[in-house]
Each structure stands twice: as C-alpha cells, then as structure tokens.
Amino acid sequence: xxxxxxxxxxxxxxxxxxxxxxxxxxxxxxxxxxxxxxxxxxxxxxxxxxxxxxxxxxxxxxxxxxxxxxxxxxxxxxxxxxxxxxxxxxxxxxxxxxxxxxxxxxxxxxxxxxxxxxxxxxxxxxxxxxxxxxxxxx
Amino acid sequence: xxxxxxxxxxxxxxxxxxxxxxxxxxxxxxxxxxxxxxxxxxxxxxxxxxxxxxxxxxxxxxxxxxxxxxxxxxxxxxxxxxxxxxxxxxxxxxxxxxxxxxxxxxxxxxxxxxxxxxxxxxxxxxxxxxxxxxxxxx
Amino acid sequence: xxxxxxxxxxxxxxxxxxxxxxxxxxxxxxxxxxxxxxxxxxxxxxxxxxxxxxxxxxxxxxxxxxxxxxxxxxxxxxxxxxxxxxxxxxxxxxxxxxxxxxxxxxxxxxxxxxxxxxxxxxxxxxxxxxxxxxxxxx
Amino acid sequence: xxxxxxxxxxxxxxxxxxxxxxxxxxxxxxxxxxxxxxxxxxxxxxxxxxxxxxxxxxxxxxxxxxxxxxxxxxxxxxxxxxxxxxxxxxxxxxxxxxxxxxxxxxxxxxxxxxxxxxxxxxxxxxxxxxxxxxxxxx
Numbered sequence: 395x396x397x398x399x400x401x402x403x404x405x406x407x408x409x410x411x412x413x414x415x416x417x418x419x420x421x422x423x424x425x426x427x428x429x430x431x432x433x434x435x436x437x438x439x440x441x442x443x444x445x446x447x448x449x450x451x452x453x454x455x456x457x458x459x460x461x462x463x464x465x466x467x468x469x470x471x472x473x474x475x476x477x478x479x480x481x482x483x484x485x486x487x488x489x490x491x492x493x494x495x496x497x498x499x500x501x502x503x504x505x506x507x508x509x510x511x512x513x514x515x516x517x518x519x520x521x522x523x524x525x526x527x528x529x530x531x532x
Numbered sequence: 533x534x535x536x537x538x539x540x541x542x543x544x545x546x547x548x549x550x551x552x553x554x555x556x557x558x559x560x561x562x563x564x565x566x567x568x569x570x571x572x573x574x575x576x577x578x579x580x581x582x583x584x585x586x587x588x589x590x591x592x593x594x595x596x597x598x599x600x601x602x603x604x605x606x607x608x609x610x611x612x613x614x615x616x617x618x619x620x621x622x623x624x625x626x627x628x629x630x631x632x633x634x635x636x637x638x639x640x641x642x643x644x645x646x647x648x649x650x651x652x653x654x655x656x657x658x659x660x661x662x663x664x665x666x667x668x669x670x
Numbered sequence: 671x672x673x674x675x676x677x678x679x680x681x682x683x684x685x686x687x688x689x690x691x692x693x694x695x696x697x698x699x700x701x702x703x704x705x706x707x708x709x710x711x712x713x714x715x716x717x718x719x720x721x722x723x724x725x726x727x728x729x730x731x732x733x734x735x736x737x738x739x740x741x742x743x744x745x746x747x748x749x750x751x752x753x754x755x756x757x758x759x760x761x762x763x764x765x766x767x768x769x770x771x772x773x774x775x776x777x778x779x780x781x782x783x784x785x786x787x788x789x790x791x792x793x794x795x796x797x798x799x800x801x802x803x804x805x806x807x808x
Numbered sequence: 809x810x811x812x813x814x815x816x817x818x819x820x821x822x823x824x825x826x827x828x829x830x831x832x833x834x835x836x837x838x839x840x841x842x843x844x845x846x847x848x849x850x851x852x853x854x855x856x857x858x859x860x861x862x863x864x865x866x867x868x869x870x871x872x873x874x875x876x877x878x879x880x881x882x883x884x885x886x887x888x889x890x891x892x893x894x895x896x897x898x899x900x901x902x903x904x905x906x907x908x909x910x911x912x913x914x915x916x917x918x919x920x921x922x923x924x925x926x927x928x929x930x931x932x933x934x935x936x937x938x939x940x941x942x943x944x945x946x
Contacts, residue, residue, distance in 0.1 A: 672820040672821070672822070673820065673821045674818045674819065674820060674821065675818065675819055675820070675821045675824045676816055676817070676818045677816070677817060677819075677824075677839065678814055678815070678816055678817075679814070679815060679816075679817050679839065679840045679843055680812045680813065680814045680840050681812065681813055681815075681840065681843070681844055681847070682810040682811065682812060682813070682844075682946040683810070683811045683812065683813045683946075684810070684946040685844065685847065685848070685851075685945070685946040686813045686815075688847075688851055688944070688945075688946075689847045689851070692847075692850060692851065692854065701815065701817065702817045702818050702819065705817055705819070705843055705846075706819055706820075706823065708843070708846040708847070708850070709819070709823065709826075709827045709830075709846070710823070712827075712830060712846070713823075713826055713827070713830065716830065806826070807823070807826075808820040808821075808822040808823040808826075
C-alpha cells in the first residue's frame with residue numbers, strides 16, 4: 395500500500411457544490427480520487443512535453459483493400475519494433491479495419507511513428523493517445 | 533468574502549511531491565489555489581459544452597491590404613453586435629494586424645461568429661479562447 | 671477503387687513552400703493525401719460532436735495490486751459489452767498495467783464508459799482516442 | 809498581391825462532397841481558402857512547438873474585490889512589459905472582470921506569463937490563445 399499524505403483544502407462553498415455535481419456526473423464517489431486524477435493528468439502532459447519515456451496508443455483506421463497497405467504498415471511497425479509492445483486488429487466492416495498499437499518509448503519517437511502511419515495512403519485517420527508507464531505516476 | 537469550505541484530501545506521498553514540483557514551476561504558492569484552478573477549468577469546459585452563457589476571446593490575424601477585408605470584418609461584427617463586448621486592434625507590421633474581440637453570449641453563437649471570421653479570405657488564422665462570465669464560477 | 675474528383679487549388683507560393691516542408695517532416699509523399707487527412711480529421715471531429723456512431727480506443731493505466739481493481743474493471747466492461755469490440759492488456763512492470771479497449775457506438779456512450787473507468791480508484795490515467803468507423807469517411 | 813501557385817488535388821468523390829457540406833456550415837465560399845486555413849493551422853501549431861516568435865492572447869477572469877489583486881496583476885504585467893502589446897479590460901458584472909492581453913514574443917515566455925497570471929489567487933480562469941505574427945504565415 396502506498397503511503398498517503400493528508401492535507402486540508404479550502405474551497406469556496408459554491409465552487410465545491412459545483413464540483414460535487416461534476417463528480418457525480420463522472421461517477422466519482424470520492425473527492426480525493428477526482429483531485430488525484432486531475433493532478434495526474436497534468437503530470438502526464440508534462441512527461442510528454444519533456445520527452446520522457448511514456449506509454450501511448452496509436453489508433454488508425456484504414457481500408458485494407460488498398461494495394462500494398464498491409465505491406466507498408468507491417469514494414470513501418472518493424473522499423474519501430476522496439477517501441478511497439480503489441481497490436482490489436484479489428485475488422486470493422488468489409489473494407490475498414492482499425493488497428494490499435496500499444497507503444498512505449500520516448501514521446502518524440504512515438505510521435506514520429508504516429509506521423510508515419512498517418513501519412514500512408516489508405517490510412518484514413520490516425521490518432522495518438524498520450525498516457526504513461528505509470529512508473530513515476532503514483 | 534466568499535464562504536470557504538474546508539475538507540481533507542489524501543494523496544499518495546510521491547504523487548503529492550510531484551504535484552508540489554509542478555506548482556512551483558507554475559508559480560503557485562498554495563495547493564488549494566492550484567486545485568481550485570483545476571476544478572474551475574473542468575467546470576468552464578462543461579459550460580461551453582452545455583451551451584451556457586460564456587465569455588470568450590476571438591483572436592484573428594489578417595493582412596489588411598486585402599481588398600474589402602475591413603468591410604467584411606466590420607459587417608460580420610455588426611451582425612453579431614449583441615455578442616461583442618469590445619475589440620482591440622494591433623498593427624503587427626506593415627501588412628499584418630491582429631484583432632482580439634471580447635465576446636459574451638451562448639457558446640454556440642460565439643463559435644458561429646468565430647467560424648465566420650475564419651472563413652474570410654485574408655484572415656490567416658482565427659482562434660477562440662473559451663472562458664467564463666465568472667458568474668457561476670466562484 | 672473509389673472514384674476520384676480532381677480540382678484545382680490556388681495557394682500563395684510561400685505558403686505552399688512551407689506546407690511542402692511540413693509534409694516532408696511528416697513523411698507525406700503527396701500533397702493530395704496530406705490534404706485528405708486534414709479534411710478527414712475535421713469530419714471525424716464533427717461525427718463525435720454530433721453523437722454519430724464512432725470508433726474509439728480507451729487507454730487506461732492502473733495498478734493491479736489495488737483490491738477489487740480487476741473486479742470493478744471487469745464489471746463495468748460487462749455493463750458496456752455492446753460497445754466493446756475487444757481489449758488488449760499489457761503488463762508494464764511489476765505493478766502497472768495498461769489496458770486498451772477498442773470501442774464502437776454512439777460517442778456519448780463511449781464518453782460515459784471512459785468516465786466510469788477513469789473514476790475507479792487505482793486507475794491512474796484514462797484517455798479516449800476519438801476515431802471513426804471509416805464507413806462514412808472515405 | 810501575393811504570387812499564387814496552382815496545383816491539382818484529387819480527392820475521393822464522396823469525401824469531397826462531405827467536405828463541401830462542412831465548408832458551407834463554416835461559411836466558406838471557396839475550397840482553396842478552407843484548405844489554406846487548415847494548412848496555416850498546422851504551421852502555426854509548429855511555430856509554437858518550436859519556440860518561434862508568436863502572437864497570442866491571454867484571457868483571464870477575476871474578481872476585482874480580492875485584496876491586492878490589481879496590484880499583483882499590474883506588477884506581473886510590468887515584469888513582462890516587453891511581451892505585452894496591449895491590454896483590454898471588461899467589467900462583466902459587479903464582481904467579475906475579464907482582461908485580455910495581446911502578447912508577442914517567444915512561445916515559452918508567453919506560456920510563462922500565462923502561468924503566472926493563472927496562479928494568482930482571485931484569478932478564476934486563464935487561457936492562452938495561440939496565434940501568429942502572420943509574418944511567416946502567408
């Protein structure tokens with residue numbers, strides 16, 4: 395169990411009431427947990443900006459009928475094999491696939507990989523979810 | 533003076549240490565104030581999503597040499613005169629101006645005005661800062 | 671093969687030069703493909719705003735040692751089983767896991783699921799990648 | 809008049825139709841202008857990431873009844889006087905003011921100023937609009 399620090403926070407009454415409404419909306423049962431999540435979000439953003447080792451998910455949608463599609467995607471992934479932890483492939487319909495790649499490494503390398511996948515003709519959309527290894531984020 | 537509520541927060545020791553570093557970076561002298569700011573940011577985002585009355589700033593850069601530029605910008609602003617509180621105009625160099633308009637009204641109307649200004653030929657860039665009337669945000 | 675439309679675009683010489691530099695940076699070999707990607711990005715953002723059927727990836731990092739963690743995560747996922755296509759689980763280190771869930775459904779439902787996972791104590795971070803079924807995005 | 813380059817773009821028929829709907833929504837009368845705006849948006853984002861000289865607007869809402877408020881805001885602005893082009897002040901209601909500062913300088917300095925204003929007790933919300941001097945953005 396992680397050691398907890400306790401401290402007091404003072405917030406204007408009306409602001410706290412609005413926060414409590416927001417928490418209920420978002421399914422929190424506990425103010426501390428909601429505040430911890432807001433704090434972690436800021437810290438993880440900082441990790442990305444500073445080029446730290448991070449974890450992310452690259453999600454891209456493509457039409458697998460395009461010629462050479464699979465070949466190009468596979469080749470790029472192999473060139474970045476040390477970044478890629480694992481990949482998940484979903485057949486959305488007759489034409490469309492979504493592939494989600496879990497990545498770990500420096501944020502700049504991960505952005506580079508995401509840009510390379512986005513640039514492939516036939517990749518319709520590519521987004522990058524910026525998360526964390528969790529190691530320094532308690 | 534606004535009435536304050538006090539409550540205890542418990543946060544993992546290591547997480548709190550990282551938060552304190554972040555606070556120092558960002559010039560906060562006080563955890564409560566930093567947490568209040570994180571809370572208000574979420575609440576104001578919600579106000580925008582729900583179409584509440586908000587305050588914003590529309591910032592757009594343009595080349596004033598373009599024919600009819602000033603005429604078009606003025607006409608659009610007049611059509612939305614009930615949204616616009618005031619405008620500030622800066623001459624950046626021989627060609628470029630930046631104009632910043634303070635707006636108050638429903639978030640959807642403000643987005644519409646921002647879209648109309650962005651679409652003018654000669655407007656190089658237009659961004660919308662989403663803030664609040666402060667009224668419900670304590 | 672999709673039917674292509676061809677049309678002419680006129681862009682200031684200097685702006686086009688800067689765009690070409692950006693394209694090279696981002697690995698595009700072709701202006702049309704880069705412009706198509708910019709267009710699709712706007713269209714997919716609109717699909718999310720309008721509550722259309724979308725595809726997304728929810729990425730969340732957690733400490734699996736937390737009591738009841740796995741139970742809660744599993745229960746929530748079952749409650750949203752009609753949204754969830756498939757899940758990928760990665761063991762990051764002795765304590766930390768990242769789980770990535772591919773989801774398909776209305777954007778509001780997907781946001782709700784993402785909020786519920788984020789609110790669980792022990793979930794350190796949860797992000798939502800907003801993508802598309804690809805169906806209407808050509 | 810800026811020299812124009814003309815080139816052909818080929819886009820899937822269905823995608824172009826969707827783009828045309830989007831353009832109409834956003835008040836564009838012209839595909840080229842819409843594409844130029846998408847390009848400029850990417851270029852300006854790059855200027856900010858690379859620490860170039862940029863233009864921005866800092867919008868902050870505060871309660872002017874707070875003790876020392878005005879003093880602190882004024883002092884910080886003076887410390888960054890070389891960044892600040894001009895300021896606009898709006899009285900929103902009996903308590904709330906919004907102040908919008910037009911800034912020009914390195915993106916990192918502007919972010920620093922924005923962080924300092926946000927951290928002041930009594931400043932309820934502070935956002936930074938990232939725009940451009942327009943100089944390199946044609």
